[in-house]
Amino acid sequence: MLLEVQNLRKAFGGIEAVRGVAFALDAGEILALIGPNGAGKSTCFNMLNGQIRPDQGSVKLDGRELVGLTPRAIWRLGVGRTFQITQTFGSMTVRENVQMALLSHARAIHDVWRFAGRLEADEADRLLGLVGMDDAAERPCGELAYGDLKRVELAVALANRPKLLLMDEPTAGMAPKERVALMRLTARIARDRRMGVLFTEHDMDVVFEHADRIMVLNRGALIAEGRPAEVRANDQVRQIYLGE
Ligand code: ADP
Numbered sequence: 193m194l195l196e197v198q199n200l201r202k203a204f205g206g207i208e209a210v211r212g213v214a215f216a217l218d219a220g221e222i223l224a225l226i227g228p229n230g231a232g233k234s235t236c237f238n239m240l241n242g243q244i245r246p247d248q249g250s251v252k253l254d255g256r257e258l259v260g261l262t263p264r265a266i267w268r269l270g271v272g273r274t275f276q277i278t279q280t281f282g283s284m285t286v287r288e289n290v291q292m293a294l295l296s297h298a299r300a301i302h303d304v305w306r307f308a309g310r311l312e313a314d315e316a317d318r319l320l321g322l323v324g325m326d327d328a329a330e331r332p333c334g335e336l337a338y339g340d341l342k343r344v345e346l347a348v349a350l351a352n353r354p355k356l357l358l359m360d361e362p363t364a365g366m367a368p369k370e371r372v373a374l375m376r377l378t379a380r381i382a383r384d385r386r387m388g389v390l391f392t393e394h395d396m397d398v399v400f401e402h403a404d405r406i407m408v409l410n411r412g413a414l415i416a417e418g419r420p421a422e423v424r425a426n427d428q429v430r431q432i433y434l435g436e
């Protein structure tokens with residue numbers, strides 16, 4: 193098992209944001225975490241990548257405990273993340289943004305020098321090809337349409353060769369057609385690279401089409417988990433989440 197999460201808990205003052213969440217995720221698997229606003233989804237993500245330290249619980253990647261490590265250390269071990277807010281540098285070109293990401297993966301100054309030449313540009317172009325943005329390599333990121341910027345962000349996240357990619361509302365603000373395209377692309381890369389993906393998403397069409405499995409979070413606790421068809425048929429989910 194790539195990721196094993198046990199009894200994850202976090203309270204903010206009196207609010208129990210996450211109350212004993214447990215799940216596992218396999219390499220190459222695409223797992224969706226859904227639930228109403230305030231359910232605790234982002235808090236879960238922040239605990240998985242070390243931005244928030246859980247009050248209790250365990251997060252293991254390939255059997256190695258991540259709780260207590262810094263976000264940087266967790267990132268190095270192979271947990272990548274795309275952000276809700278775009279984090280590219282607008283005045284730099286698309287290629288330069290990916291090159292920057294490749295540089296920050298370099299482990300020592302010697303690597304930085306070694307990678308500072310063509311090697312890194314080739315790798316950047318390869319990643320841009322993967323996300324279908326190679327034609328835009330010379331353009332400043334600030335000029336890109338929102339959906340294209342999201343593709344570049346995916347390439348930036350992939351530069352670290354993550355074993356697990358965390359995507360908190362990756363398609364927020366995108367048109368429906370672009371959402372489907374981004375998740376289809378992500379799914380293909382996940383299967384090719386045997387990369388696990390955990391994502392949150394408001395668009396249920398995207399969730400039901402692309403997730404191998406879905407977990408439903410409500411008030412900090414998982415209330416359902418299963419294949420899309422199982423979750424869709426769950427009475428509690430229909431009542432609490434789908435409002436039926
Ligand atoms: P979601 O991502 O599912 O919308 P969040 O994880 O952002 O939910 O929030 C879960 C609960 O924790 C909410 O009640 C929210 O107000 C609270 N919360 C989240 N972050 C903080 C924080 N840094 N300080 C205090 N309360 C927080």
Ligand code: MG
Nearest residue numbers: 233234235360
């Ligand atoms: Mg959130």
